[in-house]
Amino acid sequence: EIVLTQSPATLSLSPGERATLSCRASQSVGSYLVWYQQKPGQAPRLLIYDASNRATGIPASFSGSGSGTDFTLTISSLEPEDFAVYYCQQRSNWPYTFGQGTKLEIK
């Protein structure tokens, strides 16, 4: 099973700041890496697929990068609605696995 480790566990920033979230895989997943955003009481929302492709309707402030074992989700300028929990998921091997999440909170 591929283990995904997200860091940091919690990120405290202010609106307007830049956020950088990391996801590291225990073995290569190629580019089969997805990012989701989840707000309290809601289902996850697809942000990025194939490591760097924005899903439909996702603002350009969200970008993904990386390949192999190291991936990054960047939010260039935080809006109030961006504060949430972010999960990465690998689609390379079964069982598909998720990272433990990064909570992005308002400083």
Added chain:
Amino acid sequence: QVQLLESGPGLVKPSGTLSLTCTVSGTSISSSNWWSWVRQPPGKGLEWIGEIFHSGRANYNPSLESRVTFSLDKPKNQFSLRLTSVTAADTAVYYCARDPGRSSGFDWGQGTLVTVSS
């Protein structure tokens, strides 16, 4: 636009069987998609349970494989999850999702909370 809606009992007794159904609208479950189940214990992260293809082929998470079964009901455009011998550790929000393939992400249902308690 695809929509998915989970339904089933919100309370299951320990050692019993958890059964959930996902009703799909906006596309046919006979299309070239995998249909997945994911769960999330209260306050915790996401766990992939497994997925089923329109052919009936299924992939299960090894951690649950001995207790879980998926099925399809094509006339009703539904797919289902059955989890046996449940314990309190199976208490979670259960999500169904559409999986268009490896080079994509999931389209999610709203989720349903299932509590295992006597």
